[in-house]
Amino acid sequence: MKKSVLALTASLAFAAGSVSAQEVIITTGKSGGGYHGVFGTNLARVLKEQGHDASVVTSLGSIQNLDRVNSGEAHIGFTQGDAFAAWSKKHPNSNVEEIGSLGEECVFVATREDGIDDEDDIGEGTKIAVGEKGTGSAVSWDYLRTLEDDYAEASTFYQGGIRSLAKVASGQFDAFLWVTAPGNLNHSYLEAVNANDDLRVISLNDYSLNEKLPSGETVYEFHDVVVREGRFSDTEVETPCTSVLAVANTEMGAEALESAAAAIMMNANRIRGL
Incomplete structure (x- = not known):
């Protein structure tokens, strides 16, 4: 009815x-x-x-x-x-x-400068914060874990906010993940990373992350996204992006x-x- x-x-x-x-x-x-x-x-x-x-x-x-x-x-x-x-x-x-x-919205992962080098280091023993359960970032991470076995072995913390980034800087977490539109350099998390010399954004480009939507389109496309603008050159990372x-x-x-x-x-x- x-x-x-x-x-x-x-x-x-x-x-x-x-x-x-x-x-x-x-x-x-x-x-x-x-x-x-x-x-x-x-x-x-x-x-x-x-x-x-x-x-x-x-x-x-x-x-x-x-x-x-x-x-x-x-x-x-x-x-x-x-x-x-x-x-x-x-x-x-x-x-x-x-x-x-x-x-589109893209997945970004922040780590310490002297910590995780790239996404191949994410796995057993990694502590990653991904935002509160039910948020877009947490949903993205939970889905990524079904596609990549190493991600599934990481310890996931459903915490978000600048405090989680601070815990990465202090070494309590190894990484922090969030989702936002590419080119959104004014996002508070990205601004916080760029303001802290101990933090950086790494690429997340494991090509095992490809699956299909019900429409037949791929879930993710990998893009080179600017995360920091420089006087002579910009800093880019390669990361998976999904449609809104x-x-x-x-x-x-x-x-x-x-x-x-x-x-x-x-x-x-x-x-x-x-």
């Missing part, structure tokens, strides 16, 4: 030239984060301009968004590509469909899905805040 109501609601909400009394619910991320404050807010604004009634709700991130869209609690949501791949393995017959891409995806509930119906996908494709840069 819930799915039938969702399909009817979505069809009404996206019907051309009409405004539904029911809302199109977009599940996003934490308040103040990019999924909520940028993607969700801007997508809702686009849909409202097209005559639809859209609302934005906060969430814990990718996994909760996928669960909500699958159950019908929300119509549209955002997720990292690697989170979608991991989630899809556990939900092979889900009601979730990818309807658009909104850029918009997903929708398939019970919305073909017309509603098509309208939602078109809204995202035709307004991608605006939704990304560009």
Whole structure:
């Protein structure tokens, strides 16, 4: 019954030239984060301009968004590509469909200058902090561990924030992992690393990390990403990057899905805040 109501609601909400009394619910991320404050807010604004009634709700991130869209609690949501791949393995017959891409997010790993040299050193005995459970960075790390046996042997600490970076600098942790858009040199973690001579960002380029999304696209693409700008040359690392995806509930119906996908494709840069 819930799915039938969702399909009817979505069809009404996206019907051309009409405004539904029911809302199109977009599940996003934490308040103040990019999924909520940028993607969700801007997508809702686009849909409202097209005559639809859209609302934005906060969430814990990718996994909760996928669960909500699958159950019908929300119509549209955002997720990292690697989170979608991991989630899809556990939900092979889900009601979730990818309807658009909104850029990329990359995995960054910080270590001490005199500590881990490269990703080949990550394994048994390594202490790595990856952010709180349910966050994008923790989801990425948990997924990476399923692809690389050495990563699975590392000791994982679900702690985040600048305090975790400080523990890397002091030697309590060997590494700290986070996820953000490439080129985001103003990210607080990267700024903290660049301000500390004892810390650096290393490459994470093990090519065993390739898998496929349900759409057939690769989960990760490896990019050379600038992590520090210099007067004469920049510092780059090679790291895996995954797409930021918009997903929708398939019970919305073909017309509603098509309208939602078109809204995202035709307004991608605006939704990304560009």
